[in-house]
Amino acid sequence: MRVSVTAPPEDGRANEAVLALLREHLKLQRSQLALLSGQTNRNKVILIRGVTPQQLSALIEPQESSE
Numbered sequence: 001m002r003v004s005v006t007a008p009p010e011d012g013r014a015n016e017a018v019l020a021l022l023r024e025h026l027k028l029q030r031s032q033l034a035l036l037s038g039q040t041n042r043n044k045v046i047l048i049r050g051v052t053p054q055q056l057s058a059l060i061e062p063q064e065s066s067e
């Protein structure tokens with residue numbers, strides 16, 4: 001999944017914006033998402049807790065088809 005944010009990459013603001021965007025679009029709680037790697041890189045690895053791969057696929061697919 002590819003996302004873009006306008007928050008500046010200062011003091012972790014862009015990383016938090018990415019997590020907030022994912023929480024909103026996937027309808028997840030703050031505790032379900034964590035940034036595993038990529039704190040200072042364009043490419044991020046996000047840990048998603050409490051969701052099966054099938055559930056995650058169902059959450060992502062409708063948004064991809066509307067683009």
